[in-house]
Amino acid sequence: MKNLNRLTLSRPPLSRLPLSRLVLAAIALAIVCLSGCVQIASIPSYARSGDTVVLGLGGISRNWNGQRPKNLQVTITDSAAHTYNLKLGVIFQAYPDYLSPTNVMSLDGEDGVKLQPYDGGWFISAGLTDSSGAPLPLALGSATLHITADNYTAAVDGQGQLFTQEGNLASIPLEILSGAPSNTNATTQFGAYDNSGTYFVVRPSSASTATLGGAYYVINYQSDSNFSTLKPMFFPVSHNPFVKMDYKVQQNSDGSGTYYVYIYNPSGFTASSPRDPKQGSLQDLGVNLDYYDVGGADAAKANFSLDTANSYFIDSSGNKITGMQAQMLHSSQL
Numbered sequence: 001m002k003n004l005n006r007l008t009l010s011r012p013p014l015s016r017l018p019l020s021r022l023v024l025a026a027i028a029l030a031i032v033c034l035s036g037c038v039q040i041a042s043i044p045s046y047a048r049s050g051d052t053v054v055l056g057l058g059g060i061s062r063n064w065n066g067q068r069p070k071n072l073q074v075t076i077t078d079s080a081a082h083t084y085n086l087k088l089g090v091i092f093q094a095y096p097d098y099l100s101p102t103n104v105m106s107l108d109g110e111d112g113v114k115l116q117p118y119d120g121g122w123f124i125s126a127g128l129t130d131s132s133g134a135p136l137p138l139a140l141g142s143a144t145l146h147i148t149a150d151n152y153t154a155a156v157d158g159q160g161q162l163f164t165q166e167g168n169l170a171s172i173p174l175e176i177l178s179g180a181p182s183n184t185n186a187t188t189q190f191g192a193y194d195n196s197g198t199y200f201v202v203r204p205s206s207a208s209t210a211t212l213g214g215a216y217y218v219i220n221y222q223s224d225s226n227f228s229t230l231k232p233m234f235f236p237v238s239h240n241p242f243v244k245m246d247y248k249v250q251q252n253s254d255g256s257g258t259y260y261v262y263i264y265n266p267s268g269f270t271a272s273s274p275r276d277p278k279q280g281s282l283q284d285l286g287v288n289l290d291y292y293d294v295g296g297a298d299a300a301k302a303n304f305s306l307d308t309a310n311s312y313f314i315d316s317s318g319n320k321i322t323g324m325q326a327q328m329l330h331s332s333q334l
Helices: 002-009 019-035 101-108 186-191 297-303
Strands: 046-048 052-059 073-077 083-085 087-094 121-127 141-148 172-177 199-204 212-221 233-236 244-251 257-269 287-290 304-306 312-315 326-330
Touching: 052 141, 087 186, 199 212, 212 326, 233 244, 233 257, 257 287, 297 304, 297 326, 304 326
Parallel strands: 046 172
Antiparallel strands: 052 121, 073 083, 073 141, 087 121, 141 172, 199 287, 199 326, 212 257, 212 304, 212 312, 233 287, 244 257
């Protein structure tokens, strides 16, 4: 597979490409830096005080290690050197098409900016307003957005420098225009794309240097009295199409029950890099349990529990791995 990718996706130097191929290469690079890298500018790159902008925070795996941004803060410094905190809206994920240049280039290993296959990006909507929603008194002209978070990891080249093809969260340009803000509440348009927070993640509790084949998770619940008409469901954390997951439930006569979840990849899960295009990362061994909120987070944490004694991991040959444990965390703990 690796050699086939090298053969079919290899590219001559840009100077030898015809004009049409040069245009396609430029488009591909632009898409790469939108989907998997830190954005070079906000969307839109021009705004009025009080408007909402969307900021691309980089790859979910590449820059955030598969985690949700923690203690995220966004400030703006206007052309008069005044700095203000922005009102944050919705944090959401977006994923490129499997057939997109972003994904193809990351599979080929020739993207030049350390993209990861099947990775998506974190995005946040932010209002140019104060905490009450009032437009900030921003000076007109060139402003700069500054984004910080506890768990962000910048991707750097061999010299330890940020890649020139992507943006820098510490300095994202935005042009402030005159006039009244739009009366459209853009943040609500993105709210439906964010997760509800009514979920658990089940995953390995520690890293491993071995290539794993999959995992078997056993999750118990004490009572189904708080289940809505839409019963709890499991979903894979990964968007890797070669990761397979399914589950079944055993319901007891007293309202309790057990979920049996298996997740596997015939090509394996590994922490090594570069990976075979079909392989998953160790993060891809995670599954999400969405319980569809009825009784609240505390009730859900009391109701669901991971059976660590009967949950286990297997190697690429299907043998149980000893000494490796699973963990289950509520979204509020992430």
